[in-house]
Amino acid sequence: MTASDQTLEQILNLAAAHFKVPREKLTPDDDFFKTLGIDSLQALDLLTRLEHHFRIELPDYELQGVSDFRTLADRIQARL
Amino acid sequence: MKSFRGQALSWTLNNGVVELALHREPCNEIGSLTLDELEQFAANLDSFSDRAHALIIYSEMKPGFCAGADLRELFSRSQELEPSEAVDGVRAYLERIHRVMNTIDASPLTTIAATHGVTFGGGFELALVCDLIIADRMTRFCFPELRLGLIPGFGGIPRLKRDLGNAVVRDLLLTGRSFNTAKLQQVGLVSQVVGEGESLRVARSTAAQLGKFDRRTAVAAKKFIKPIPYEELGREIDIFCELFVQPAVEAALKKFAESEDAQPYLP
Numbered sequence: 001m002t003a004s005d006q007t008l009e010q011i012l013n014l015a016a017a018h019f020k021v022p023r024e025k026l027t028p029d030d031d032f033f034k035t036l037g038i039d040s041l042q043a044l045d046l047l048t049r050l051e052h053h054f055r056i057e058l059p060d061y062e063l064q065g066v067s068d069f070r071t072l073a074d075r076i077q078a079r080l
Numbered sequence: 081m082k083s084f085r086g087q088a089l090s091w092t093l094n095n096g097v098v099e100l101a102l103h104r105e106p107c108n109e110i111g112s113l114t115l116d117e118l119e120q121f122a123a124n125l126d127s128f129s130d131r132a133h134a135l136i137i138y139s140e141m142k143p144g145f146c147a148g149a150d151l152r153e154l155f156s157r158s159q160e161l162e163p164s165e166a167v168d169g170v171r172a173y174l175e176r177i178h179r180v181m182n183t184i185d186a187s188p189l190t191t192i193a194a195t196h197g198v199t200f201g202g203g204f205e206l207a208l209v210c211d212l213i214i215a216d217r218m219t220r221f222c223f224p225e226l227r228l229g230l231i232p233g234f235g236g237i238p239r240l241k242r243d244l245g246n247a248v249v250r251d252l253l254l255t256g257r258s259f260n261t262a263k264l265q266q267v268g269l270v271s272q273v274v275g276e277g278e279s280l281r282v283a284r285s286t287a288a289q290l291g292k293f294d295r296r297t298a299v300a301a302k303k304f305i306k307p308i309p310y311e312e313l314g315r316e317i318d319i320f321c322e323l324f325v326q327p328a329v330e331a332a333l334k335k336f337a338e339s340e341d342a343q344p345y346l347p
Contacts, residue, residue, distance in 0.1 A: 041198070044198075044258070048217075048218050048220060048260055052217065052260070052262065055262075057259075057260070057263060059255065059257040060257055061255070061256075
């Protein structure tokens with residue numbers, strides 16, 4: 001498993017646990033707004049949790065237009 | 081008045097601690113109603129000084145501490161007026177909120193902002209008037225005003241400059257990005273980062289500790305180390321009003337006001 005795959009896996013696990021969605025229902029290319037059923041405020045909450053989990057800063061403008069887990073993982077991986 | 085229950089906020093005084101709770105749906109946007117009640121609070125603040133040693137400001141609303149100025153109200157009111165009248169109205173509104181902020185900033189009580197969630201724009205500025213910020217780890221702080229073609233108008237820049245290095249102030253202001261608690265504790269703005277849902281409890285615990293000190297000494301110490309940047313605060317109002325007349329600001333406020341998003345201030 002590559003570092004990017006590990007990052008992606010951690011994001012999927014964190015999102016599933018926090019938003020109480022079965023992990024097996026989440027796939028890397030899902031639109032996380034739809035799959036998790038979240039709005040922009042909850043997306044900001046997810047960003048904060050990810051920043052704490054990975055101990056990074058991820059400016060919100062880096063996430064503009066990002067709605068799938070794989071691209072989100074790429075953005076995070078670029079800061080690890 | 082020892083306690084007050086308004087539509088946008090409430091306060092109580094117990095055991096030497098004043099608690100100011102914000103509870104206007106959806107996220108304590110500061111419009112005319114909140115400003116009226118904040119002015120009532122500020123008018124009463126002096127009367128607490130012989131019975132209280134601390135003030136805690138917190139939010140009862142789930143999304144966060146405060147999402148800032150009520151931009152929908154600002155837009156609709158400005159549309160009812162001629163441009164010159166609208167600027168006069170904005171200036172009067174800013175001068176009123178500055179008086180409230182300056183009163184809390186200069187209060188002899190030791191003041192604590194207990195934050196969580198969205199702490200944006202005017203909400204961030206309200207936290208900045210306090211002596212200490214105790215933040216739930218899920219708090220996010222942001223100055224999104226440049227997205228609207230404006231600068232923060234409730235005293236944010238002069239107070240940030242008072243407390244932080246200029247580079248951090250520029251980052252917050254010029255990028256408009258939101259900062260998490262770890263970042264703002266690292267740069268020295270947030271006093272304590274606590275677990276989710278714990279900021280009010282820790283603020284109360286801190287307020288109890290503050291009550292052990294001699295008040296006269298605490299007041300003298302605060303006055304010595306926390307000057308209020310009145311001149312820069314006045315300049316901020318001037319710059320805000322100069323920018324407010326730009327057509328781009330009206331367009332940005334219109335877009336914001338007409339957005340169906342419940343949280344249009346989010347990135």
